[in-house]
Amino acid sequence: MSRYHPVRPKASKAKSQRREAPSHKTSSEETLVKTIRDAADALYLERDGASIDKAIKRAERTLELFDRELERVGAPDAEKPKWLISPSVALRWQRELERQQERRETLRSECLVIARRLVEDWMQGSGEQPPSPGASDFQESVEVPSEMSAEAAKGGTDADAVSEAA
Secondary structure, eight states, rough: OOOOOSSSSSHHHHHHHHOOOOOOSSSHHHHHHHHHHHHHHHHHTTTTHHHHHHHHHHHHHHHHHHHHHHHHTTTOOSSSSSOOOOHHHHHHHHHHHHHHHHHHHHHHHHHHHHHHHHHHHHOOOOOOOOHHHHHHHHHHHHHHHHHHHHHHHHOOOOOOHHHOOO
């Protein structure tokens, strides 16, 4: 018999029996979403997405160089500034970066819509039906931004218009 009483509390059964909540997507829905995303990535690269990505990296590197120059010129011991990249050129590069980023997002969304259609057509042609809950969730996530932008273009950006779009 032990001299000392156990002082540690016993492990709670509720904690040990805790299970992870089941995911709302099944494996077939996850496979469908992964297939659509892979097809969209392939379409993006096929439609010259790599050159857009390179242009964005170039613009970012140029703007980083301008930021370093700005710090150097702003130093208290700096003489008359001699810019490698002038502020006006940096502003042009900033506009170019924003334009390329917008172009990339537009191309990605177009590729996603095309890939979704291609995968759904392929699945219907092979006799398989895509799982409707996952496909509709995925479709809504692609189409909601365009609906909200259409509402914003009309001038109705209040909470009712946003809730209607969703």
